[in-house]
Amino acid sequence: MATTVQITVDCSDPGRLAGFWALALGYVLDPPPPGFGSWPEALAARGIPESEWNSASAVSDPDGAGPRLFFQRVPEPKTAKNRLHLDLRAGGPLDRPAGERRAAVRAEAERLAAAGATIVEARDGQWGEHWIVMLDPEGNEFCVT
Template identity: 60%
Template sequence: MPRSSEVFNLTFDATDPRRLAEFWALALGYQVEPPPDGFASWEEALAAWNVPKEDWDSASAVIDPDGVLPRVYFQRVPEEKTAKNRVHLDVRAWRRSGPDAAPPPLAQRRAAVEAKVAELVAAGATVVGPVEEYDNFWIILLDPEDNEFCVV
């Protein structure tokens, strides 16, 4: 069975692909995609492929360090974001202790969410606001280019 990273990419339109890649690498626990084998840097690879220098910052990507989860790709587009996202990511701030384990208590989840939000705000996110429903708590944020996402 193929890994999810071989089945699809998640793609963001961006004004500054590198900045968004660095932000989302931190948010997801990913890493910025390294240059292909045989190249010491992306600049070296792009020069070898005769990509014009003005296009070197037109894209970036982040990958799961374990190679299991989907690659996230950021491509430069000329237009600014104009409307609310119809799809968004929920960044999990806590982990279950096992596949069949119950989630941790709400107070523990809240503390994990608030800690992750503080980290992401320091990296350029903006808080929209918290939401609490039943036994759930999450905070809605905007990434550095105003894409909505939640920390749960």
């Protein structure tokens, strides 16, 4: 059996961050276990106190192609630049005209900013690439390319 990848993100508000990344990637929130109509119902049935219901959340690609993202609450705040970040490839194929790629990247960055992300800066590479550096709602860096 092949190993699958899950990306885990430490954060302070797993529910909020899971919702943002579900919207950003076209993912869906993971459903509650079979037999339960909601996560609160499932967690309460397991005796988990309500204060812990937002200690974790996850989103998955509905097509099964991309990795699952798991968000876990941690007590410490983010203090440094990410050593790993996600690139959201919105510009299309590299043979697409540069102006069209740039417009698609800008449109996606603006959509994500409206959903709670922050635009940091636009950058251009030496081979004609264009990307926008952004922060998710908790300050984790990512790029729209």
